Amino acid sequence: MAQLLSVEEATNLVYTELEEFTGWKFLKSQRCLKRKIKDLELCIQFFTSKWNKSHEYTGLNACLEILYKKLGKLPVQNTVAFYEYHPKSGDDLYWYDISTEEKLRAAINALEFEIKNTALKLTEQLESNMEKAVQELIDENFEEYHVRLDFAADILGADAIKPRVENIVKSLSDDEKQQIKDYRNGARTKTWMLNPTNLKYIVDNGYDSK
Numbered sequence: 532m533a534q535l536l537s538v539e540e541a542t543n544l545v546y547t548e549l550e551e552f553t554g555w556k557f558l559k560s561q562r563c564l565k566r567k568i569k570d571l572e573l574c575i576q577f578f579t580s581k582w583n584k585s586h587e588y589t590g591l592n593a594c595l596e597i598l599y600k601k602l603g604k605l606p607v608q609n610t611v612a613f614y615e616y617h618p619k620s621g622d623d624l625y626w627y628d629i630s631t632e633e634k635l636r637a638a639i640n641a642l643e644f645e646i647k648n649t650a651l652k653l654t655e656q657l658e659s660n661m662e663k664a665v666q667e668l669i670d671e672n673f674e675e676y677h678v679r680l681d682f683a684a685d686i687l688g689a690d691a692i693k694p695r696v697e698n699i700v701k702s703l704s705d706d707e708k709q710q711i712k713d714y715r716n717g718a719r720t721k722t723w724m725l726n727p728t729n730l731k732y733i734v735d736n737g738y739d740s741k
Contacts, residue, residue: 533631537585541629545591545639546577552643553651566650568657572598575616575650580626590626592617593642595650599682607726611682612668614649614675616642662687669695680729696738699729703739711739 536544546564550557555564555575564575573595580590597612618624618641627638656664665686668678673695684692703711711734714724723730733739 533633535586535630536589536632536635538579538583538589539585541589541635542577542579542591544635545629545642548639549575549642549646553646566654568654569661570599570601571657571661572600573650573654573657574598575646587630588628589630590623591629591638592626595646595653597676599685601685602679602681602727611679612676614677616645666691679727679732681727681732696733699733700739 546557546559546562550564553564553566553575555566555573557564561574562577566573574597575593575595577591577593580588583589593616595614595616596606596610598606598609599611600609602611603609618627618638621628627641629635629638653664653668656667665683668676669683669687669692672678680692680696683695707730710718710721710724711730713720714734719725722728
């Protein structure tokens with residue numbers, strides 16, 4: 532029977548190996564790997580299951596976040612894109628099971644593959660040509676990376692995001708159109724009305740009525 536690891540042992544091995552793999556700095560207090568590129572911070576944030584119990588079960592997943600401090604100090608303001616790392620197959624598609632050495636190794640291999648093709652690839656692109664990299668995010672990875680339009684507009688200019696804005700406006704549901712009317716009449720009952728979101732950006736700038 533495979534030996535079950537402690538939660539601390541399993542998670543620390545993930546952090547240590549991925550720090551070495553990426554070359555990014557691991558911040559223990561924030562439980563994230565971080566890399567700064569000009570005005571951007573790229574962070575791979577790690578999360579652990581509330582069901583974790585040493586020598587019984589350890590589950591972990593992660594999320595790549597792109598922070599742009601120019602848009603504010605709080606995460607809700609400056610997180611301008613994110614990509615989630617979850618298992619692609621298996622019984623649990625939310626948590627990577629790292630309870631044993633074998634499962635831990637499989638999870639690290641899977642995360643390294645994902646990180647190489649997302650975080651590390653994006654880092655290289657941003658360092659080489661930030662404008663081109665952000666344009667590619669808007670054109671090819673908009674939904675996958677949950678990209679904020681105000682961030683892209685700040686980097687590229689408002690004209691660069693027009694095609695994406697037009698697509699969003701065309702796809703608005705009747706319910707969303709009603710919400711927009713309510714918002715313009717003072718309603719603040721939906722999450723998108725309160726925090727920086729693409730819909731709020733579109734409505735605040737009048738792009739839905741142009």
